[in-house]
Amino acid sequence: MDALTLRPVRPAVSADDAELAELDRSTWSTLHAVLPKPAPPYEPFFDEGHPPEGILVAEAAPGTAGGAPRIAGYIRLVPPTPLASNAHVRQIRGLAVATWARGAGVGRTLLRGAFAEARSQGVNRITLRVLAHNDPARALYVSEGFAVEGVLPGEFFLNGRYVDDVLMGRSLGPA
Template identity: 80%
Template sequence: MAALSPLSVRPATPADEAELAELDRSTWSTLHAVLPPPVPPYEPFFGERHPPEEFLVAEAVESAGGAPRVAGYLRLAAATPLASNAHVRQIRGLAVATWARGAGAGRLLLRAAFDEARRLGANRITLRVLAHNEPARALYASEGFAVEGVFPGEFFLNGRYVDDVCMGRSLDPA
């Protein structure tokens, strides 16, 4: 890993589209993806169902004198469109650039998501993660997420069935 400037998190803007799309494509893996690998022509990264307002972006400078680069992103959305569920936000994507792994970008994005969810009136946050994605599950558990349910064999990936794990945590102040 290259030496990075301190990481920072900010809301995404439409100008981030190309860099986020490239990050998304470059980090695609069956460790976390249930869709096939992206192929041209690529779908837009932002859209009506996934607007820039739902994304947080981690930035860092990869090398001395360089410009800030996107080190990762997290998508935070309403869990459902129901008013009775408005107190819950859901993480619907988290990616960290290969060059930024191990520098704390994922953890920083999660903590920023907790703050953003609270700002939006949420008191609970949830996510879904593939059972075989042990690094992500360990990160989530270290940040207070607990397994709340499992969909056994929910996906068929690389010739085997993979469980879908539902995790959640309270956003109440500790």
């Protein structure tokens, strides 16, 4: 793999829809997905419940080839509920890294970008859910300060077996 030049994480814009939709489809895996594999006709990435405002993207360009930057990954960071009493929390509801960009720190860059964005919104806590068998994601989350806060045993039945849903969270410190 060529070295990648990562750009700073940025908010998604409507024009990212097609590229993000393709990234989402190309990274679908039973390692993290609880919904069936997408099939045509494909839905847009952005819709009323998933606007660009809740997505941060990482762009990268090949370091040696001088190619144009393209989206290497995204993270969806949203309020977990509409309740005012829960407004100090954001939840990660999706993180994907393009196959061609894996191993270059894109996931870590997206997490850290999400931490910065959450802090700028006055948030002091981030939570997420991850499937128990997704060891790479769990290791990344732990290395970035997340701790297991609960486990829903056998919450999903995937590929003929029951899979635990792991709830993780971390503090961002005072807002």
